[in-house]
Amino acid sequence: MYIRNKADYTAQFLNNVKPYRKGGLIGKLDNYSVLANDYFISLIGSISEYWNNDNTYCIGAKQTKQAIEKLSDYLHLPIQKAKVTRLDVSNSFEVVGDPKIYFPLFAKKGKQYPQLKKDGINYGTKYGNYLTTFYKKEVNQLRYELKVKKPASVLQIEKPRLEQITEPNNYNLLLLRWKQHYFKIEKIKEMATDFEINGTKDIDKLRAAMVKEVAPEIDHIILAALAQKKVKGEIKCDRQYRRCVNYLKTKETEFNNDNPLITELNKKVNEIYESFLI
Numbered sequence: 001m002y003i004r005n006k007a008d009y010t011a012q013f014l015n016n017v018k019p020y021r022k023g024g025l026i027g028k029l030d031n032y033s034v035l036a037n038d039y040f041i042s043l044i045g046s047i048s049e050y051w052n053n054d055n056t057y058c059i060g061a062k063q064t065k066q067a068i069e070k071l072s073d074y075l076h077l078p079i080q081k082a083k084v085t086r087l088d089v090s091n092s093f094e095v096v097g098d099p100k101i102y103f104p105l106f107a108k109k110g111k112q113y114p115q116l117k118k119d120g121i122n123y124g125t126k127y128g129n130y131l132t133t134f135y136k137k138e139v140n141q142l143r144y145e146l147k148v149k150k151p152a153s154v155l156q157i158e159k160p161r162l163e164q165i166t167e168p169n170n171y172n173l174l175l176l177r178w179k180q181h182y183f184k185i186e187k188i189k190e191m192a193t194d195f196e197i198n199g200t201k202d203i204d205k206l207r208a209a210m211v212k213e214v215a216p217e218i219d220h221i222i223l224a225a226l227a228q229k230k231v232k233g234e235i236k237c238d239r240q241y242r243r244c245v246n247y248l249k250t251k252e253t254e255f256n257n258d259n260p261l262i263t264e265l266n267k268k269v270n271e272i273y274e275s276f277l278i
Contacts, residue, residue: 010036013075029074031055043071043082056137058091061166061278068162080163087165089178090145092137093268095261099142102261103134107186123185129153132181144269146178168278179273187262219248 007025011017014027014034024037031053032045049055051067059067072079095102103121106114109132114121120135124147131147151160154177155170164170197203226244229235235244 006038006041007036010034010041010075029071032071034075041077043079046088056092056141058089058276060276061168061171065166068166080161082162084151084160084162084165087148087151087174088145089148089174090143091272092141092143093272095140095142096264097140097261099136099140102142102265105188105259105262106134107188109181109185130177130181132185142265144178144182146181148174148177172277175273175276179269182269183266188259222248
């Protein structure tokens with residue numbers, strides 16, 4: 001379908017139309033921003049929000065197709081043939097606590113460390129194919145978004161069209177990438193269950209407890225050094241020696257190696273992945 005004056009044609013279907021750069025315009029179609037000039041028509045927005053009037057939860061392949069048909073009807077254009085230049089695969093899930101308490105448990109993703117953003121964290125650079133984002137959506141609602149910045153590269157399609165996104169192989173591949181990028185992030189699974197931090201001495205105690213937890217062989221090295229000193233006569237008092245040995249065996253802080261917050265997120269990501277496969 002060829003349209004000579006794309007800006008004027010598109011304007012008749014939009015609200016709040018304004019001039020945009022040379023000979024172009026920008027307007028609104030529900031939540032979508034529509035840009036048009038003599039060369040192209042571009043739609044920017046959330047298809048979930050367009051269909052549901054809210055983007056809290058994503059929609060499935062069937063509803064996505066229906067939303068594309070609705071956009072096509074409104075604009076009188078074959079939107080299903082539109083070239084896809086960026087994709088966001090995302091969903092929100094209810095969590096047991098404030099979402100902000102989860103973010104400190106996220107460590108490296110490959111060579112990347114989390115970058116703090118308002119109410120959340122990011123992984124990725126402007127040069128990569130993906131940007132991974134977690135943020136607080138509502139009081140007890142955490143949102144995870146995978147921005148696919150180069151759909152052609154990810155889908156191995158030279159010029160991916162919107163209608164191709166809902167094809168089972170492509171749709172399921174995008175879901176798989178969403179799941180995989182979550183699990184690529186190293187999580188802090190160990191959680192101290194009984195400790196207080198009121199100052200630097202408490203931090204030293206907790207650090208020592210962590211060393212005991214993750215590298216117990218260090219205690220064996222110290223015990224061997226103590227035994228050698230006793231044999232050499234450098235520790236002459238049996239009571240002093242026993243006190244040192246007993247101190248090493250004391251465990252002041254308990255650790256849970258199956259952090260319930262991480263277990264909760266892992267379960268929710270897997271459930272969402274499975275529920276949207278086609």
